[in-house]
Amino acid sequence: MEKVELVKQEALNAIEQCTTLEQLNQVRVTYLGKKGPIQSLMTLMKNLSAEEKPAFGAEVNACKQAVAAVLEEKKTDLEQKAMDERLEKEKIDVTLPAMPLKNGTLHPLTLVTQEMEDLFISMGYSIGEGPEVELDLYNFERANIPADHPARDMQDTFYINPEVLLRTHTTAIQMRELEKAGGKLPLKVICPGKVYRRDDDDATHSHQFMQCEGLVVAENITLADLKGTLSYMADRMFGKGRDIRFRPSYFQFTEPSVEVDVSCHMCGGKGCPVCKGTGWIEVLGGGMVHPNVLEMAGFDSKKCSGFAFGVGVERVAMLKYGVDDIRNFYINDARFLKMFDRFD
Ligand code: DAH
Numbered sequence: 315m316e317k318v319e320l321v322k323q324e325a326l327n328a329i330e331q332c333t334t335l336e337q338l339n340q341v342r343v344t345y346l347g348k349k350g351p352i353q354s355l356m357t358l359m360k361n362l363s364a365e366e367k368p369a370f371g372a373e374v375n376a377c378k379q380a381v382a383a384v385l386e387e388k389k390t391d392l393e394q395k396a397m398d399e400r401l402e403k404e405k406i407d408v409t410l411p412a413m414p415l416k417n418g419t420l421h422p423l424t425l426v427t428q429e430m431e432d433l434f435i436s437m438g439y440s441i442g443e444g445p446e447v448e449l450d451l452y453n454f455e456r457a458n459i460p461a462d463h464p465a466r467d468m469q470d471t472f473y474i475n476p477e478v479l480l481r482t483h484t485t486a487i488q489m490r491e492l493e494k495a496g497g498k499l500p501l502k503v504i505c506p507g508k509v510y511r512r513d514d515d516d517a518t519h520s521h522q523f524m525q526c527e528g529l530v531v532a533e534n535i536t537l538a539d540l541k542g543t544l545s546y547m548a549d550r551m552f553g554k555g556r557d558i559r560f561r562p563s564y565f566q567f568t569e570p571s572v573e574v575d576v577s578c579h580m581c582g583g584k585g586c587p588v589c590k591g592t593g594w595i596e597v598l599g600g601g602m603v604h605p606n607v608l609e610m611a612g613f614d615s616k617k618c619s620g621f622a623f624g625v626g627v628e629r630v631a632m633l634k635y636g637v638d639d640i641r642n643f644y645i646n647d648a649r650f651l652k653m654f655d656r657f658d
Contacts, residue, residue: 315373317358321351322377329384335392342385352378422654423524423643426631427506430526433550434504442505444487446480453481456489457567458606465566470512480510484527485567488622491529492611499618500532506627517639524627531603531613531620537570540600540621544574551630552579559594568601568622579633595633598625
């Protein structure tokens, strides 16, 4: 009996000293295993009398159960401790600032378009829109470019069928806006959008690019109004103090027609590589809306007049940001696009 008590004490001590679940498991195997000290107590049975045997057997069993119970208790204890430690170690501080998300940036062409929209909206213009898949009617006919007219060769066109095409210029939107106005004055609108031409792509040409059209129709509009408007636009887009000049040009839908140069924003007009030494940069085309165009859209060309202009958005963006290859705008290289972060 004393021996049983001794083994039990020994086992309880061993359990007491365990600090990890692995150690505890080792103790369990050692003491409760088939070859362990408790089991081997049974071998002492053979030395006992028949009367002593049941009491001894019961004592050994009680010892086994007591050890098992303490083992179980200790196990729960250690498991709880392990969980507490883990919770402590893996604690998350929910008040820490989050990792910053990587944001996209506005595309440079969007920046220029928005800038242009903002500046014209501030002068009371509205924004006109039209479809990219356009009728020949609005792209050419209403722009005073009848079928088979040689002026059509100026714009190599993607035709879908003889009446439907991909618009070659935002002048098509201008024609829709004129029609929509139904002869009502005044009309002040800008029309940004994508246009398409059958051009071979290179550093300065693309088969798809953006334009922004401007149009004002009212009483007594003159070329001076166009000049004032474009001077203001040049100041806002390229910095204060820009000069502009008109050179005679030809478009079917304007008479007279002009090509517009802006004094170079890099050298201030002295001459540099950007303006190829001339001090001037060609930026857009414009003129006085042709009477035929006004009449076809339902305006009385004797009572009103209008100016119009069309600017290449890529061209403005290239000049403004010093981009030397138009293809940069379309290949979506994140390193290029990221540079426009600071212009937002
Ligand atoms: N549509 C012309 C082009 O694509 C640009 C243009 C010139 C638009 C004169 C106009 C304008 O509104 O008056 O080359």
